[in-house]
Amino acid sequence: MILFEEFRVNTHEREVLLEITNEITQIVKNSNINKGTCSVFVPHTTAGITINENADRSVMKDVANYLNKLIPKGGGLGYSFKHGEGNSDAHIKCSLTGNSIDVLIHDGKLMLGTWQGIMFAEYDGPKNRKVFVQITGEF
Numbered sequence: 001m002i003l004f005e006e007f008r009v010n011t012h013e014r015e016v017l018l019e020i021t022n023e024i025t026q027i028v029k030n031s032n033i034n035k036g037t038c039s040v041f042v043p044h045t046t047a048g049i050t051i052n053e054n055a056d057r058s059v060m061k062d063v064a065n066y067l068n069k070l071i072p073k074g075g076g077l078g079y080s081f082k083h084g085e086g087n088s089d090a091h092i093k094c095s096l097t098g099n100s101i102d103v104l105i106h107d108g109k110l111m112l113g114t115w116q117g118i119m120f121a122e123y124d125g126p127k128n129r130k131v132f133v134q135i136t137g138e139f
């Protein structure tokens with residue numbers, strides 16, 4: 001069985017990592033899939049998705065802030081961005097973060113670790129973004 005769902009994320013800052021674990025958990029629950037894989041794909045070039053700690057919110061702030069120090073909006077390291085849109089930093093951060101994750105489903109539950117959460121990574125907000133979820137498995 002393969003199930004597909006789409007939902008939206010509103011980001012309110014230029015750069016922010018937002019937890020979307022609850023949204024994904026709800027989709028998995030509604031699917032009634034017992035064993036399988038949940039793939040989450042972000043169809044954007046200046047936003048991505050990652051799994052990281054959700055217990056201490058400052059971890060996600062540190063990730064976003066540190067990426068911004070490494071790759072500032074105006075560029076750095078003696079290199080001038082060629083892309084005229086002015087958001088090359090966001091494209092680079094997107095490539096580093098990646099656009100998809102897979103999480104195993106076992107006994108109807110996402111097999112995330114105790115401290116793991118699924119984070120939507122916005123690098124060129126604020127925007128209304130899409131998230132695609134595809135669940136493959138058996139009931």
Ligand code: ZN
Binds near residue numbers: 086088091
């Ligand atoms: Zn661009």
